[in-house]
Every structure is written in structure tokens, then in C-alpha cells.
Amino acid sequence: MSWNTSTIHTDVVVVGLGAMGASTLYQLAKRGERVLGIDRFVPPHAKGSSHGGTRVTREAVGEGPAYVPLAVRSHEIIADLEKEFGETFLVKSGTLIVGSPMNGATPLHGAQDFLASSIAMAEEFGVEHEILNAEQLRARYPQFRNFRDTDRGYLEPNAGYMLPEALIDAQIKGARALGAEVVTDTVVEKLEQVDGKVVVHTNNATVHAKRAVVAAGGWTRGLLGAPFDRILTVTRQTIHWYDADDFAPFAPEKMPVFIWFVTDRLEDYFTGFPVTDPREGVKMVASRDTPDIDHETIGPKAECWESDDFYNKHVGPNMVGVKPDVVNNATCFYTNTPDNGFIIDAHPEMDKVIVVSACSGHGFKHSLGV
CATH class of the missing domain: 3.30.9.10 (D-Amino Acid Oxidase, subunit A, domain 2)
Known part of the structure; x- marks a missing residue:
């Protein structure tokens, strides 16, 4: 895959490589998908919602029973990552x-x-x-x-507590080692679905993919428009x-x-x-x-x-x-979101686009298990 061409084809494109995006990229790469990750900065960075050195975690999350399996799975994945990279990611x-x-x-x-x-x-x-x-x-x-x-x-x-920057970095490195492509300092300007395919327009190139995962955090509402611009x-x-x-x-x-x-x-x-x-x-x-x-x-x-x-x-x-x-x-x-829950769902008008933001301030501990 060459980013120097004006049009790029892949199976899955992940927009945003913070907590949710980095974990999505890594898991898709582990499953053998041809996947491309795009971020407007160079992750891990301190310009979004996935930084700060430490993030609290626990398995019995008070937010409710829907979140417990995600937190438990995240801890399992972190243990695997610690073995793979020889580092501590959860203290x-x-x-x-x-x-x-x-x-x-x-x-x-x-x-x-x-x-x-x-x-x-x-x-x-x-x-x-x-x-x-x-x-x-x-x-x-x-x-x-x-x-x-x-x-x-x-x-x-x-x-x-988790170490967020270290976890994001490890998952992006792990995804790359498994064949994923990652492009940074690249702005996604528009996303649309045409004839059952997803077309992602960036400031550098156009990406055609079978599916897309939008994990753009605060940029989600501007990128996707309605109804996200109203509810987020x-x-x-x-x-x-x-x-x-x-x-x-x-x-x-x-x-x-x-x-x-x-x-x-x-x-x-x-x-x-x-x-x-x-x-x-x-x-x-x-x-x-x-x-x-x-x-x-x-x-x-x-x-x-x-x-x-x-x-x-x-x-x-x-x-x-x-x-x-x-x-x-x-x-x-x-x-x-209005109820402080997560959005993990298909876009209401583009069935090939999965939206995994927002996380309402309590998403990092679940992100690896999503």
C-alpha cells in the first residue's frame, strides 16, 4: 500500500487512533484483516481524550453490568500485551x-x-x-x-491503573508488526458510503474500504454530522x-x-x-x-x-x-452522550461504518475489550 498515490484501497479503515482506535486497529490486524489507521496527529498524543499518564481501572464498574465484560476482557488483553512486549501496562x-x-x-x-x-x-x-x-x-x-x-x-x-500512552503505543506497534498500515498527521475531511463501499476523503488521499470504524472522539460530530452533531x-x-x-x-x-x-x-x-x-x-x-x-x-x-x-x-x-x-x-x-453511556453501533445511514465514540469520560478501561 502506498500513501503517495491519490487513491488507496483496503479492507478496513480506522479513523482516529486513541484508546478505541488503537485497540481496534490491533485486534483487526490480529485477525488478519487488511487494515489502515489514520490519525490527524501522531499518537499517542496529548490533544484528545487518551492521555494523562494514568487511567483508573477496575472490573466491577459502577456504570452498570453492560460494561463489566468489557473491563474484564481489557484486563485479559493487557496481560497478553505485557507478555508480548515485556512491559507493565496495568499497575x-x-x-x-x-x-x-x-x-x-x-x-x-x-x-x-x-x-x-x-x-x-x-x-x-x-x-x-x-x-x-x-x-x-x-x-x-x-x-x-x-x-x-x-x-x-x-x-x-x-x-x-493503566498507562494510557504506553498502551496506545504498544497496540499501534503491534498492529504494524502484523501488517497494518498507519498514517499520521492526516486529516479525514469527509466520509461517505457509495455503492456499499466506504470512501474516506483526507487532505492527502482518498481511501476506499469495505468497512470503516470511526473512533474520532470529539471530532466525531464534525466529521459525521447528524445525528451526532446534536447528541454529542x-x-x-x-x-x-x-x-x-x-x-x-x-x-x-x-x-x-x-x-x-x-x-x-x-x-x-x-x-x-x-x-x-x-x-x-x-x-x-x-x-x-x-x-x-x-x-x-x-x-x-x-x-x-x-x-x-x-x-x-x-x-x-x-x-x-x-x-x-x-x-x-x-x-x-x-x-x-446524553445518558453518559458509550456509542458502539453502526452509523444510522451507513451500515458499513461502525462508530465507537463517544465514551463519556469512562472509556479507557474498556477500550481494549471493545
Whole structure:
């Protein structure tokens, strides 16, 4: 296949090589498909939704039973990739979800009570877990302060965090080794279906394929138009890394990834990660409902005041040993559906086109299994 020609023919074209696109490319190549992947940048990159150094994962996902098999399969595929590449892609620090059933439900990502749903998913699917009361939480995790007496924790010991950039890179390399073609710095301008074939128009060439998979994240609505331009929204999210008095208590063997509903107000919840590299700092983040935005206008960095505000509201009052000094910050964006679920479906007017975006901010842990 030569990208220097004006027209290219392949079996499957994958548009976008972030979390979903890279995994799709790799799995299709493993199955012997003649596949071409296209990205407007050079993945892995920090211009979309699939970066940030770490991503929380677990098998008993509180979003609901439809997602559990995807997460379980993702973990199986990661184990295979780790053997293939001799690298670690999933750090099993454990994942801890803390909330208080006495203070009302803890809604998140479409689940009306995220903590209760996580526990229910673990029980339904036989996922190893432990339930901790407030006294046990305080004794086991001195990195936290202000656990309420009514708090309980769901701990999944075989969960933890994925390394997103490393996973995307490995899958693209793996796909290439299996014969897949990858073109970067290439913009897909239009996609149409003509006589049962998919025609992908780019700024460099035209691709004719039997099928297409669109995994373009925030670019999906502009590329595909109706109905995606009406139902998808893009929200800006911020990520923050802070210095610490001592990084030892935040090592993966000492502290799990956590999702903490500090009060019964959703705006008070936040997520934190163990420290993979002390030079990077302690990562803290929270998904927030923000106005729909043009993703092209989102800069790569958060504002300094945003990191300071996040520390003052969430990190400082609740974490022991994390300093207010900001080591780094960043932004990413979520592409959201009205019910916070995924889109994994055929295009309503082009049956040869599969759409696997958006993921509403909780897709990475499932992406390898999709």
C-alpha cells in the first residue's frame, strides 16, 4: 500500500487512533484483516481524550453490568500485551471507592449510586473485593484525613491503573508488526458510503474500504454530522500533579487508586493515583460537568488558579502529606452522550461504518475489550 498515490484501497479503515482506535486497529490486524489507521496527529498524543499518564481501572464498574465484560476482557488483553512486549501496562495497586450510604446516593457516569452499584457488580460477576468500614479505612490508609464514621470503602485488589500512552503505543506497534498500515498527521475531511463501499476523503488521499470504524472522539460530530452533531457534547477536564512531603506513602504498594465521594454532593468527589514516578508528582483529578465547548479551542494546560483551587477545595483538606506546590497540570476532553453511556453501533445511514465514540469520560478501561 502506498500513501503517495491519490487513491488507496483496503479492507478496513480506522479513523482516529486513541484508546478505541488503537485497540481496534490491533485486534483487526490480529485477525488478519487488511487494515489502515489514520490519525490527524501522531499518537499517542496529548490533544484528545487518551492521555494523562494514568487511567483508573477496575472490573466491577459502577456504570452498570453492560460494561463489566468489557473491563474484564481489557484486563485479559493487557496481560497478553505485557507478555508480548515485556512491559507493565496495568499497575495493580488496587482501586478503592469510598462513600457514605447514610448521606444519600453517589451518582456518577450514569449510575444513580456509584458505590452501591460497584459493590453490586462485584457480587454479581464474582469479582474479588473487600468492604471496609470507617475504622478500617483510617487504620489502613493514613494518607487520607476526614473519613466520616458512616463511610465505607469498596476495595478491588486486582484493579489499579493503566498507562494510557504506553498502551496506545504498544497496540499501534503491534498492529504494524502484523501488517497494518498507519498514517499520521492526516486529516479525514469527509466520509461517505457509495455503492456499499466506504470512501474516506483526507487532505492527502482518498481511501476506499469495505468497512470503516470511526473512533474520532470529539471530532466525531464534525466529521459525521447528524445525528451526532446534536447528541454529542464535549467537556473540558483538568488534571493536576502536586508535590509531596514524602512520596513513599503514595507508592502503589501503599496507596490504591481512589474515587472518593467526600460528601453527598457530587462536586466534592475526586480521584487520586499512586505515584509511578516522584518527579511527576501526585496526580489528582475529577470529572466535572462543564459547558459544551469546541474541542479545538481547548489548550493543553490548565490555568494556575484551577490547580490552586482544586488543591484548596479537595486535596489539601483531605490528603495528608500532599503539598500545594503544582508540579504540572494539563487538560483533556470528554465526548459525552446524553445518558453518559458509550456509542458502539453502526452509523444510522451507513451500515458499513461502525462508530465507537463517544465514551463519556469512562472509556479507557474498556477500550481494549471493545
